Amino acid sequence: MSIAELADVTAAHPVLRELRPNLAPLEEFRAQAEQQQAAGYRLIASLDGNGEIAAVAGFRTGRSFAWGHYLYIDDLVTLPAARKQGHAKALLDWIDAEARRLGIGEIHLDSGTSRHDAHRRYRGTGFVIPSLHFSKPTPEA
Structure with missing residues (x-):
């Protein structure tokens, strides 16, 4: 297993669809990914023994009054056939090292309330649940 940063995000599209089934078709996805990359989004992949993508993580950095640097x-998903083989942990370890390298004080993520296996993974790697995240659609005018 190895970790690689993906400059061309198209290879991650089928893996991300596991997490986000309503993901746009490939060309739309590519255009949006390029916009996100221009704003600092980065995508890394965990490769299996054959060099195939088994899991991906997409992330960005920022600064806020609440969290500092x-x-x-944004995205962390492993293909079903590759789960429980250490890919998510390898991605999270790589992200930890990258955050340290960048001098970042905190790592954050949101996870759907029904993703219990993912929650166990996050808690097992040091994440805590310090708050609830609320959202709503923008009211129509």
Whole structure:
């Protein structure tokens, strides 16, 4: 298993669809990914023994009054056939090292309330649940 930063995000599209089934078709996805990359989004992959992508993590850095200099994990997913083989932990370890390298004080992520296996992984790697995240659609005018 090895970790690689992906300059071309198209290879991650089928893996990200596991987490986000409503993900845009490939060309739309590529255009949005390029916009996100221009704003600092980075995508890394955990490769299996054959060099195939088994898991991906997408993240960005920022600054806020609430968190200071932070790293936010937008996407973290492992293909079903590759789960429980250490890919998510390897990605999270790489992100920890990158956050240290960048002098970042905190790493954040949100996770759907029904993703219990993911929650166990996050808690097992030092994440805590310090707050609840609320959202709502923008009211129509």
